[in-house]
Amino acid sequence: MIGILFPGDRAYRPGIGRELHENFSVLGPYETEFSLQTGSTLADTVWYSEATAAGSSAGAKSAAVLAISCGFYQTFMATFPLPSPPVLIGTGTGVLAALVSAGALELSHGVAIALGATAQKSWFQPTDIAVASLDDAVVLRDTDDMLRAVNAIGAEDDDSQLQADALTRLGVEIALEIGPGDTIVSRLRPHVADTMITGALDTSVNAQNFLDTVAVQKYLNLRYLAERALGQLVGTRNRVGGTEGEDAVLVIGKRLRQLLAEQPLPTEPAEALSGRWTDAVVTIIDLWVENGRLKGYSPGEITASLRALENSTLLPVRFLAGYGAEPTSGHRKKEEGILAH
């Protein structure tokens, strides 16, 4: 199951979501609502005036994170049409963004609560999209649950192990942080199970990463996976040297280019998760692993590279390729030799 993580107001800092604002139109309604209720603008509170931003109230900053998180979610869903809806999981005031994105809470009420209004039960409505709170690992099944969760919003929990366990209890296999920055997954990564994928659509260190992911459609995209494997060939230093190994790496490059030329690898998420392309994924990941082995990387390093690949593509490549957690320790084809195929 894919879980979308919404951060709380701790994700606020001047400049968040600026690339989203400048390059997509999804934030329009949120900007209008924000201005109506705060008398300020997101431009002043977040994007273009650090001095004004610094003077903004805590409520305005919460409302800004809420608005921007919802905008990121809409952009994600428009770019990556999932075969089944994800579960929306909020932490702290991120619960409000999860509820608004799920259609369980009107935007105007969500902004009002972020600004300090007391939530009313009538503001919530049932929805088909599952919403949960990361802070207590509870799925909000009805409006009573939603009201209770919103009333319980306090200081964000930063117990990483507790939150990592909560993701597991909620049945999340792919956790994608969707709000501004990467305040949750970067903290949880060391605490989640090895098989759990933890991605972040936006990153605080480089806001261009969000644009890149959306433009290239990096998530759940098998064609990108094959191209990315070619990138891995170009992107890894050869620690070993020697003509034989170097020539073998050239052959891997030829195999990947051949695969790209001959296979109509799909770009749609539904196809990637359908199980119909297992053979291609097996080939791609086998070649990935072989490249690492030929260039002198340890099994642990190769596994780490595959985990990073999973986090950046949301594809459970080790699972799809039939590997265990440690592909090179229990390599199915270790004895056969991939290049012999």
Add this chain to the structure above:
Amino acid sequence: MRTDIADAVLAGLRDGTVSKEAAVTLLQLVKKESPIAVIGLGSRTSDSDDYHDVWRTVKEGGSRIRRAPLLRGDQIAAGMPPGTHGGPEHNAKGAYIEDIGAIDKAVFGFDDQEAAHLLPHAKVVLTSAFRAVEDAGHVGEAATRYRTGVYVGYNHTKDHLQSFLGLAMMTGAMTDPQAAIFGSWTSGIATRISRAFDFRGPAYVIDAACASSTTAIATACDAIRSGRCDVAVAGGFYLDFTPVKLYNRGGLAVTPDDASVTKLYDRRNVGMYTGEYSGFAVLKSLDKAIQDGDRIHGVIEGWGISNNGSDGRFDQNAPDAVEQAMVDLIRSSNIDVDDIGLLLGEGYAHPMEEALDTMGPLGAIRRFSKRRQFAALTALTPNFGYLQSAVGIADLTVMLQALEHRLIPPLPHFDTPTDLMDLVDSPFYVPTSLEEWPESPNGRRLGIIYTNGFGGANSMLAVSGAPAPAPAPAPPTGTDGADTTAIYCASASDPQSFAAKLEADLAFLDEAVDEDFAAICHTSATRQHVHDGHRIAITAGSRAELVEILGQHVGGELTPPGVYLSSSLAGPRGRRRAAEPATPAEAAAAFARGGSPDLTAFTAPPDRRMIPLPRYQLRPTRSWPVPVPAGE
């Protein structure tokens, strides 16, 4: 090269007293004797004047690319057609310096009128040069015995669209035409550095398009090796004075829209954004740097400047000519290509041009080694935008810190390689994450910087890490009866910077080791910029005593024993050199009064080492021509 020894070797070769093999070995050894040390770095980027931030951004795979500041739109408004400026939607995207009008007037001695009319290019350059010479400790007494040159790389093509002087005229702010014209004097970009620091060597601006700052550095290396100067402040800058969408449109590899991402060496490479940067390195021959106890960032082992001649188009590189130029560099520098761990390239994000830019170095390295994928290939364009004339100095700033930390920085956004060249079948790989920079089979780490400019200009540098520093002498004990008294000095142009400097120095001294006490005092007294406004000198026998006395002073005691303050001393003031003081107390008092006593003499030679002290707190204020109200 040391020509005296080289000439003797060549004479021996001619008369048969030196064998050919021995001559080659000797010449290589001689050549090795005089590489150039980089002893200081300074930079000015979007919101920082700290070169460590440049490395931090690159190391993390970060980006400084965003909408140009609204302030810039206000600053250039007078020169813009109606409807093309004012809102964020009018501003171009790139890595822009926040306020190009900011300058610390007190430090550089400008009055309001001069500062307002001073070319913003010169303001940015002065600030980064200040940081470089501060980092080198090439100021104060330490600099006076050397002839220092200034070499500034800069391409001003885009300034023809809208000059600062023209803008001032349109603003109606040319109330003082002489100040306006002098402030925009283009050679002043270099000579104002010489004036600010009393440097007496050559000082000029160099234009080699996008190879400008690399060419300035290479020219400075030539000047040091030839003896034209002893020390050089070399680097360059690029300002995109009018970063508005009206001018920064597609073409010349600019991205088609603001949602595009710079993807070098990638099949989805669609272009790049502009970046602004100013930076300098302080250069000195390695033997002198070692002798002077300089902190050495790294060594420039070789450099080359050439042109592609009639090969290629004006706006296109010519791989064969570049290959030959790089072969010349490799041979003349006596470097082993197998030592190359990182090549910082031009980073011009056009699919064909980046391939042409890469093929030259690729071909040159292949002539000497058939190994594949052993050297990282990257560039700074995804981090800082395309820095044009400043690419080389930014590359050097990153390369030296990569060597220092023994890390290869990642190239952001690269993931699906271009089909226009097969980098798997090349010496290069493109680093996608921060990784260790391993030693070569020869036990070395070597970096290459290659830049190319329109018109066929090539400039390249071969850079290695710093030699191991000499061990610090044993800490003074005072038990043998020797006098361990040292003089600590600080000064500032305004009271706030003075207080900030003393507090920062106190914290630094508190954490320092006793072995460095004398060297810290030596650095403070002889290797810091000397300001006239506020001065302090303290005599102390140990680090602990200095911490105690400085702490008392910072804590509010105006003149504890051992403290000499500019504000509390009577007597003749000024820089004139009186009779040389005989004791530390006399020297401290003379310094505080505004004199220039010889303070080097009070430090034993082994302790005459440069210890980087906390940076001076510059207090820049916004200085820009103010529109004259209508009717005046």
